[in-house]
Amino acid sequence: MPIEKIDTLVVGAGQAGIAVSEHLSNNNVPHLILEKNRVAEAWRSGRWDGLVANGPAWHDRFPNLQFEDCDPDSFPSKERVADYLNDYAKMIKAPIRTGIEVTSAKRLPGQGGFLVETSDGSIEANRIVAATGAFQHPVIPPVVPSETAVEQLHSFYYRNPRQLPDGAVMVVGAGSSGAQIADELNRAGRKVFLSIGPHDRPPRSYRGRDFVWWLGVLGLWDLAAMEPGKEHVTISVSGAYGGRTMDFRRLAGEGVTLLGMTQSFANGTLSFAEDLKDNIANGDADYTKMLDAADAYVARTGIDLPEEPEARKTWPDPDCLTNPIKELNLAEEGITSIIWATGFRQDFSWMHVDAFDDRGAPVHQRGVSSEPGIYFLGLPWQSRRGSTFIWGVWHDAKHIADQIAIQRMYQDYRAPSERNSEAAE
Template structure:
């Protein structure tokens, strides 16, 4: 089979790959986008039914393409985001092939060789836009236990799980939303949390997204973000509200510390749940102080909001923490692992990964001339992996590619 040749190859047909295509088109650069499945596949098949986007409708956009909505302050469903990305693809008409997976990327005589499921492509430039959520992380703790187990990426709805109580492991945005959904569906829920950051959904009449824009926090670089590297627990579900794990407990969810080990269906729970909540509270209070300082410094007329600082009393699951959890005795027949993801760039046969497998780059530009990354968290700034931020990085990479020509 003859080798196909193209100037620039974009690998990945999600939001990052499509935006990259748009920026390349604007500069007249011939290119091809390859997508292993369908456009925005992870939005289609790796999100649960009740998921709500974490950013209000008014803030959702792609380059030259705003999100259509009837309520600016509402939060979109995953299906609405898919429809939006599909509409953007129709708007830009990218040269894309779906159902084609790149199994290996290596050096070629004129740049790079991409070995694909339907042939081989040679390209002078390659942009890897496969996203940060590639490999679901599931601990091996309950490998031989008969409980139904599912990662958050494969969770769909409460009806998917067998009857009985549910253990949700992970207190990030996904774990918190799923635990709340299961509780509202009448399930008895145990929620295991560790270090986390709390932020207000709204404060002084403005959404958290507005505050991030006002304080230019979306422009924060990886070097500026500080020692806390966990994503905040925020939600757009049920109209959007501030996640407070003490409120979860008051409503009936049993809080647990981190899961350390498991044997014969009995989990060992780490101490320190109270300390984790206190750390989250301290971060939350400090963040509110920063917002108040901004209001005072700029003379903004925003109403005071003292109720947001109220702290509930520690629930029994905190004052008398569970240290051993017997799944059988607690009638727990399902476990949802909201334990995050890792990247998988093992198919890249080039020296662009560090010892942990993470790509090495500066603003998306790798040390291998002509090889780029797009759509990763903190690629250049905080908003690099967001729908509204990927366009800026794509423009920089497109200019870099144009300059190479």
């Protein structure tokens, strides 16, 4: 059986793969998308039941299709986001094949393309776009041994409070996932402990505008690189319950026990860093910085937005903040489960090409790899702060597709001697 050939092979049919398909089609680039699961599978099976988008419907979308059945300022459910991406793929007639896993890709010696092995056979491609996203493999730090009498799972596999055994819950991680899950469990009547590391904590809205609007008018979505020293700082923001600023003092006032970063485990006891006060203070400073920048923008532009002095009022310090807990015995506290909201690692082990550094991270410029013919899409900070958001990946995808079109133009060029030779034949 002859091997199928395609100009550009896109691996992954999430928001990145769908976005680049639209731009490749606009550039008349023949392409194919392979997805090992369903379209937008991570939104369906890699999120908890109550998750909603972190951005409002008017903003967290592709430019050419709105969430028609959603209030523009509401936060669509995870299932609605998945349906939206599926609808978009159909609208642009994206050439997607589902249920096909790519197992390896390697350069064809002396031929300029790649041989791609899949669960459905081999494909030769001139170019490959790795659109597998930023959230590939959940990471649980090796802190609590697996044989410990407590259930441990990553936030990727958490679905709802009923899934967990009776008892108190430890949530590790204060990014959007950890904070929202801790809030949900507390509302469900669970005793919750939340281990908090360094984080940014923007206001959900201020002076009548969502924080995504403020990031836009202040030019912060287009930051090209993370601030030095903030490489491991997460962002705690939520669209849950209609959208509300994530305030850890409020959570503590509602019953959640706050703890510093989880450090070690021994003899049934977890130990925590003495950094809770600093982490909360730095999160507060980030929050205040955004309010100050917004106020300065209003003063400079004269835009008519109502003042909001209530936004600067703080909840009282809970006892767990003024007297931080250094150690916690799981059995004594009745903790029967630990949810690790501790991020993901990327996996490009299927790509046998010279496109990675010593740590296995892609070497690229705005997604254009150092290896000719290889492209990446959906990476954090690929070109800007907004690169992992639905609207941000759409703009990164346009750049990738344009670069592919440019390379095709160069490769189609024929020198005068070549044109004369072809004419003679």
